[in-house]
Amino acid sequence: MTHQLLKGKRGIIFGALDAASIAWKTAEAVHEAGGTFVLTNAPVALRMGTINELGEKTNAPIIPADATNTEDLNQLIDQAVEQLGGKLDFVLHSIGMSINVRKGKHYTDLNYDWLTKGWDVSAVSFHKLMQALYKKDAMNEWGSIVALSYIAAQRTFPNYNDMADNKAYLESIARSFGYFFGKEKKVRVNTISQSPTLTTAGKGVKGLNGFLRYAEKTAPLGNATASECADYTVMLFSDYTRKVTLQNLFHDGGFSFVGVSQDIIDELDELDETAS
Numbered sequence: 001m002t003h004q005l006l007k008g009k010r011g012i013i014f015g016a017l018d019a020a021s022i023a024w025k026t027a028e029a030v031h032e033a034g035g036t037f038v039l040t041n042a043p044v045a046l047r048m049g050t051i052n053e054l055g056e057k058t059n060a061p062i063i064p065a066d067a068t069n070t071e072d073l074n075q076l077i078d079q080a081v082e083q084l085g086g087k088l089d090f091v092l093h094s095i096g097m098s099i100n101v102r103k104g105k106h107y108t109d110l111n112y113d114w115l116t117k118g119w120d121v122s123a124v125s126f127h128k129l130m131q132a133l134y135k136k137d138a139m140n141e142w143g144s145i146v147a148l149s150y151i152a153a154q155r156t157f158p159n160y161n162d163m164a165d166n167k168a169y170l171e172s173i174a175r176s177f178g179y180f181f182g183k184e185k186k187v188r189v190n191t192i193s194q195s196p197t198l199t200t201a202g203k204g205v206k207g208l209n210g211f212l213r214y215a216e217k218t219a220p221l222g223n224a225t226a227s228e229c230a231d232y233t234v235m236l237f238s239d240y241t242r243k244v245t246l247q248n249l250f251h252d253g254g255f256s257f258v259g260v261s262q263d264i265i266d267e268l269d270e271l272d273e274t275a276s
């Protein structure tokens with residue numbers, strides 16, 4: 001898509017680790033739509049990932065910041081405003097991590113130090129980021145802030161573990177902070193609840209492949225890809241969605257509102273027939 005929907009707009013994109021990352025695809029789409037931005041990630045991720053390639057491709061400076069560290073966030077915002085030449089119009093929070101998921105700790109046996117760390121990275125960092133932007137008055141009026149979520153915030157997906165709770169908290173922060181950002185600064189805040197997607201974070205969830213197929217068969221339009229999520233984010237950053245705020249927007253091919261799909265019923269019936 002080559003519409004210059006974001007021409008003249010400036011922003012920050014968090015969370016591009018490698019070419020599979022949703023944030024990576026979003027950076028490419030925002031660049032194509034005419035937006036300019038700073039790329040950021042945790043210092044350790046910058047060392048491990050391939051973000052320099054993306055920086056060159058999209059003419060974006062790269063500034064390290066641990067999203068749980070308020071000092072890092074303050075410096076990042078100051079440098080972004082200075083390097084981009086003005087206040088910001090868009091910010092993408094595309095950050096998630098659970099040590100309990102990574103280490104295969106069951107939800108009924110959680111390690112609470114790991115839980116606290118994952119909650120800070122995946123949810124509280126969104127509050128820290130918005131508080132820093134708000135206090136610095138770093139967003140332009142009618143700016144747009146987006147974070148990425150998952151439907152496990154509303155419904156039970158057993159293997160999603162403590163990330164489900166983190167996403168519920170993240171979505172609540174979007175509504176709570178979004179109120180003040182809207183009222184005081186005319187800035188919108190939304191979360192996009194994306195289909196399961198094969199990325200580094202996605203692969204951490206046990207049984208993801210089976211689950212991807214299940215979601216694909218349930219959603220009438222099929223799973224939404226990372227690139228499609230990027231296009232949706234471009235729209236949310238654009239002036240075409242100026243009055244959309246405090247929303248959790250499902251971007252999942254319709255998965256969230258299907259009770260059961262006929263494809264899956266048919267498959268179960270077939271299994272029954274084969275067994276009898």
Ligand SMILES: NC(=O)c1ccc[n+]([C@@H]2O[C@H](COP(=O)([O-])OP(=O)(O)OC[C@H]3O[C@@H](n4cnc5c(N)ncnc54)[C@H](O)[C@@H]3O)[C@@H](O)[C@H]2O)c1
Pocket residue numbers: 014015016017018020021022023041042045065066067068093094095096097121148149150193194195196197198199200201202203
């Ligand atoms: N992949 C999926 O199935 C899926 C579905 C719905 C929502 N999401 C959400 O999308 C977002 C992006 O994830 P992704 O799937 O692109 O995976 P990803 O692994 O590519 O991205 C996660 C990013 O979080 C960054 N990060 C971790 N700790 C950080 C910290 N302390 N400070 C700054 N950055 C930090 C990582 O370095 C990485 O770039 C996450 O919020 C994830 O929960 C993913």
